[in-house]
Amino acid sequence: MSQTRRYTMNRRQFFRSGFFNIGDLFRQRTPEPIRPKKQLRHVDLTVLTDAPDAVEEFVNENVREFFGEHMLRLRQSVLHGDFPGGILLFENDRLRDHRDGISLFFAALRTMEEELDLRRMHHDPTLVRYSNFTPPMSNAIEIYHRDTVVRRAPLHESATFEVEGSLGPVSVKIENGKFSITDAACRHKICVAHPPIITPGQRITCLPNEITVVVKGDGN
Secondary structure (H helix, E strand, C coil), rough: HHHHHHHHHHHHHHHHHHHHHHHHHHHHHHHHHCCCCCCCCCEEEEEECCHHHHHHHHHHHHHHHHHHCCCCCCCCCCCCCEEEEEEEEEECCCCEEECCCCHHHHHHHHEEEHHHCCCEEEEECCEEEEEEECCCCCEEEEEEEEEEEEEECCCCCCCEEEEECCCCCCEEEECCEEEEEEEEECCCCCCCCCCEEECCCCCEEEEEEEEEEEEEEECC
């Protein structure tokens, strides 16, 4: 047991010290004319779990460094029922698979998934969300199938319609300035249980259908 604990702590220290420090050291030792510029990266991380306190502790200790200069914990939402937990990661509005990356950031997320047993079924889980940018004011939504925008709609106009996902139709509703998914051709229907969204930067994703809906900002 003690050996496992020492290994875990060393691995966590490695996450905290590694990714950005290595990049900064590389930039410092590279001649100015060819030195790569440090690019602003938008990171949006959502964790579905019935142990939000444990997730917050892990993120603060091991993942915060990878958000750059600041990390925001956005409003949490609770889903009622039993759902498979997991991690949803966006980088620059692109859905990423944290199990398929080679960076220390992705490794830290895989460690969190393993240590907190996120892939099991969770009862009345909490959506814990983090981001590193403050969204602007807005009143519109964009619907993506994979990485392609398939529809845009204003939030101030009530509407119901369907968009075609990878498994079938996804039914959506805009009412009182809020967007929600009312039905989807997927098994667990986490997207249907998700509370309505209204704030710029909020999103609902149906992973099986590869549909993501994002509240967008003016000039965004």
